[in-house]
Amino acid sequence: MKFDLEALRAEPGRPFNLSRDVDLPDLEWQGETLRVLGPVRVAATAIYQEGEFILKVAVRGRVRRTCSRCLVDLVEDVAGEGAPEVHPAEVEERYLELRPFI
Numbered sequence: 001m002k003f004d005l006e007a008l009r010a011e012p013g014r015p016f017n018l019s020r021d022v023d024l025p026d027l028e029w030q031g032e033t034l035r036v037l038g039p040v041r042v043a044a045t046a047i048y049q050e051g052e053f054i055l056k057v058a059v060r061g062r063v064r065r066t067c068s069r070c071l072v073d074l075v076e077d078v079a080g081e082g083a084p085e086v087h088p089a090e091v092e093e094r095y096l097e098l099r100p101f102i
Contacts, residue, residue, distance in 0.1 A: 002096055003096045004094065005094055005095060009048050011048075020041075024061075027063075032066070034065050035065070037062040037075065038061070042058070043058045044058070046096065054083070055096075059080050060078070061079075062076065062077055062078070063076055063078055084101045
């Protein structure tokens with residue numbers, strides 16, 4: 001899942017949107033392994049304006065984890081969103097790969 005940076009630069013101020021289901025491996029979070037159940041839904045928007053990339057990423061999915069108190073397996077819906085910083089000087093490729101931000 002990636003944005004074409006040349007297309008973004010060619011149309012400053014125009015939002016580009018991507019939405020897709022993405023398979024992710026299990027995750028380590030606060031010393032615990034979260035098993036990702038099925039694909040997660042990722043929606044992202046990128047805008048190039050005033051020499052900067054503005055990126056917003058939202059993720060929704062389900063994880064299986066073990067309760068730290070009773071050791072029972074739990075399945076939880078999780079969602080999160082953020083606006084990670086992307087500095088144009090650090091982006092040398094034509095495409096901005098979103099997987100590191102997910």
